[in-house]
Amino acid sequence: GENVEQHPSTLSVQEGDSAVIKCTYSDSASNYFPWYKQELGKRPQLIIDIRSNVGEKKDQRIAVTLNKTAKHFSLHITETQPEDSAVYFCAATYTGTASKLTFGTGTRLQVTL
């Protein structure tokens, strides 16, 4: 089955700096890669996703890049703000029918003033 690895496990940046979180996946059939943000005690919330037919997607301060050949994808947050502090999870799946998401182990992002 799919295996997703995520790095780093913790990341501390100063407000205004950029943050990059990286994930690798094992199953070359995976074709959909969402990123979720989870605040303490809350539900995971979808913040951005990318399909395997594109290499990059951007939504305001958030961007995701995908390298299918190397089987890795990354989340980029620019101009970080304190409210970006949370745990971020990457995930991967093949969207044949139902999406059985395989999650990474999470990155705790701390944005300091």
Add this chain to the structure above:
Amino acid sequence: EPEVTQTPSHQVTQMGQEVILRCVPISNHLYFYWYRQILGQKVEFLVSFYNNEISEKSEIFDDQFSVERPDGSNFTLKIRSTKLEDSAMYFCASSGYGEKLFFGSGTQLSVL
């Protein structure tokens, strides 16, 4: 904005007892899921459900677990005889055509 809703938010039970966790998926969604998250760990897939039957289940989803869609709106997860290691946050999720998953706010299950 439509949301997946879950009840209860917290459930405390004794080991060996049965629990039922309830979910109301987003109304026009077709696929339903249960995931769990042990404190401080990643979210893990338990089961997916489509067209009134299980599509896929993980090795965690053993004979003690079952799911049901008893009517047109609810989706339930039953644990027949709870164990200490079942303590976790259980998230229900739903999706339209199997892509974007939207998660509920979770049920924190504590087995004593």
